[in-house]
Amino acid sequence: MTDLSTLTIAESVTGLKEKKFSSVEITKACLKAIKNRENLNSFITICENSAIENAKKADEELSKGSPKPLCGVPIGVKDMILTKGLKTTAASKILSDFIPPYDATVVAKLKDAGAVIVGKTNMDEFAMGSSNENSFFSPVKNPWDESRVPGGSSGGSAAAVAASLVPATLGTDTGGSIRQPASLTNTVGLKPTYGRVSRYGVIAFASSLDQVGTFTRTVEDACIMTEVISGNDPYDATSAIHPVPKWNEALNKGVKGLRIGIPKEYFISGLQPEVESSVKEAISKLSNMGAEIVDISLPHTSLAVSVYYIIAPAEASSNLAKYDGIRFGYRADQTKDLLDLYKRSRSEGFGSEVKRRIAIGTYVLSAGYFDAFYVKAQKVRSLITKDFLNAFSDKCDVILSPVSPTTAFKIGEKTDDPLQMYLNDIFTIPVNLAGLPGMSIPCGFDKNKLPIGLQLIAPHWREDILFQTASAYQNLTDWHTKTPYGKL
Numbered sequence: 001m002t003d004l005s006t007l008t009i010a011e012s013v014t015g016l017k018e019k020k021f022s023s024v025e026i027t028k029a030c031l032k033a034i035k036n037r038e039n040l041n042s043f044i045t046i047c048e049n050s051a052i053e054n055a056k057k058a059d060e061e062l063s064k065g066s067p068k069p070l071c072g073v074p075i076g077v078k079d080m081i082l083t084k085g086l087k088t089t090a091a092s093k094i095l096s097d098f099i100p101p102y103d104a105t106v107v108a109k110l111k112d113a114g115a116v117i118v119g120k121t122n123m124d125e126f127a128m129g130s131s132n133e134n135s136f137f138s139p140v141k142n143p144w145d146e147s148r149v150p151g152g153s154s155g156g157s158a159a160a161v162a163a164s165l166v167p168a169t170l171g172t173d174t175g176g177s178i179r180q181p182a183s184l185t186n187t188v189g190l191k192p193t194y195g196r197v198s199r200y201g202v203i204a205f206a207s208s209l210d211q212v213g214t215f216t217r218t219v220e221d222a223c224i225m226t227e228v229i230s231g232n233d234p235y236d237a238t239s240a241i242h243p244v245p246k247w248n249e250a251l252n253k254g255v256k257g258l259r260i261g262i263p264k265e266y267f268i269s270g271l272q273p274e275v276e277s278s279v280k281e282a283i284s285k286l287s288n289m290g291a292e293i294v295d296i297s298l299p300h301t302s303l304a305v306s307v308y309y310i311i312a313p314a315e316a317s318s319n320l321a322k323y324d325g326i327r328f329g330y331r332a333d334q335t336k337d338l339l340d341l342y343k344r345s346r347s348e349g350f351g352s353e354v355k356r357r358i359a360i361g362t363y364v365l366s367a368g369y370f371d372a373f374y375v376k377a378q379k380v381r382s383l384i385t386k387d388f389l390n391a392f393s394d395k396c397d398v399i400l401s402p403v404s405p406t407t408a409f410k411i412g413e414k415t416d417d418p419l420q421m422y423l424n425d426i427f428t429i430p431v432n433l434a435g436l437p438g439m440s441i442p443c444g445f446d447k448n449k450l451p452i453g454l455q456l457i458a459p460h461w462r463e464d465i466l467f468q469t470a471s472a473y474q475n476l477t478d479w480h481t482k483t484p485y486g487k488l
Helices: 009-017 023-036 048-063 105-112 155-162 179-185 219-229 273-288 301-322 338-349 352-365 370-394 418-425 429-434 463-476
Strands: 043-046 074-078 116-121 168-172 188-191 212-216 259-263 292-296 398-402 438-445 451-457
Touching: 009 023, 009 219, 023 043, 023 048, 023 074, 023 116, 043 155, 048 116, 074 105, 074 155, 105 116, 105 168, 105 219, 116 155, 155 168, 155 179, 155 212, 168 219, 179 188, 179 438, 179 451, 188 219, 188 463, 212 219, 219 463, 259 273, 273 292, 273 398, 273 438, 273 451, 273 463, 301 352, 301 370, 301 418, 301 429, 352 370, 370 398, 370 429, 398 463, 438 463, 451 463
Parallel strands: 074 116, 074 168, 259 292, 259 398
Antiparallel strands: 043 116, 168 212, 188 212, 188 438, 398 451, 438 451
C-alpha cells in the first residue's frame, strides 16, 4: 500500500473524495512520518491531538460531500505565522512560549478550506537567514544530505515537503526564503505578487518585502494552495483588491509562442557549473517546446544585495522594537530598572543574526546616515523595479534564471562569513524588491545528488504565467518525482 504521507494534494483530495482512505488515516501517516524523521528537526511544534480531532471533523464533512478544496489534507505552517492556541515562536527564544489569541488570515483560509494543521515548521529566527542555522531550536537538516543545510529561512517547511512528511506547507519569502530552500530540497516554491496574499497575523521581518507562499511537490499543488490563500483582506492595508483567477486553467496551455527572457546578469562567475548547465538544459527543453528564448539585461542586478541589506534591516529594526520584555515574550530576571529590563531581555532573547540586522537597521536609519543609505537604497530599488518592468513591456513574458548560485552547502560552512551567506540570495532578492511573483521548480541534480532549481519570474499579478511555464516544464521531466528516499 502507498505511504499516504507521500501523496500530493491533488492525489489526497481525489483519494479522500473516492473514500480510498480517510483524513484520519492520512493525518496519522503524516504524524508518523514526522516522528520517524524527527532527526531532520523540520518541526518546532506538532499538534497531534488537535490534528486528529480536526481530521475526524473533515471526514464527517467528506461523508456529506464537502466541496472544500483542501478538506482533510494535512498541512504544515511556518512558525512565523500565527495559529490560535498553538505556540508560535518565530524560532526565537524571545517568543519561545508565545501562544497567539487569533489565527493569521492565511491560516484561517486554510482552515476554511478544510485543511488539517499538523504543526509549525522550523525556520531561521525571525526569518533572518539563508540556511536555517539561526533557529533557537537548532538547525534543520537537508533530507538529501543531513550534513547540509536545507536553505532558509523557510528550511523547515521545505524539508518537510521534500521528506514527504506532509503534502504541502506555508512559508514566507522576504528575499528568497521560499524559492532558495525549494531549490536546495527539490520542491516547488512559490512567492506570489506582493499584496496577493494577506500578511495579517504574520510576524513581521521587513514589511515591504515579506510575502506568504507555498511549498509543494508539484506545480498543480502550488496552484491549488495559492488559490486558497490569496485574496484581499481588510485587516491588511497592503493586501491588494485584485481578483483571484482560476489558475488551474493555465496548467495545460504549454509554452508555444511564450517569450522567455534570460538575464545575462544572472549567469555570473561563481555560479556552480552544474547549476548553470542544468538551468541551460531547461532553457533548451522549453525552446524545443516552442518557447521563444530572448536575451535580456537587468542592469541594476549587482546592486540588489546591497539595497536589500539596507532596507530589510531598517524595517526589521523598527518591527522588532516591540519585543522589549514588557507585554509578551521573554523577560529577563532580576533587572535593576526599566532600561536594564529592555537591554537584558533583548540581549538574552535575540540570536546573533537578529542582533546584527537590528544594529545595521538602526545605523542606516539614524539621523546622520538616513539620506546617505536608506533614501538612496529606496531610489535604487525603484531602478531595479524599472529594469523588470522594461523587460516585461518590451522583451519577454516571463524571466528564467538560476535560484541559488550553488547547491546545498555544509552546515557550519558559511556561518562565520555573513557576507558569503548573504550572497546566497543574489538571484532571488531582486524579485522581492520589485514585488514580483517568483517560483522555483526542480531542474536537476549535481554530482553529489543534491537538487538544483530554476527560477521563473513573471509580471505583477501574472502568477498564471508562472503556472503555465512551470507546468509545461514539469510535465516534460521527472525531477520532481525524486525524493531523498527514492522515486514517488
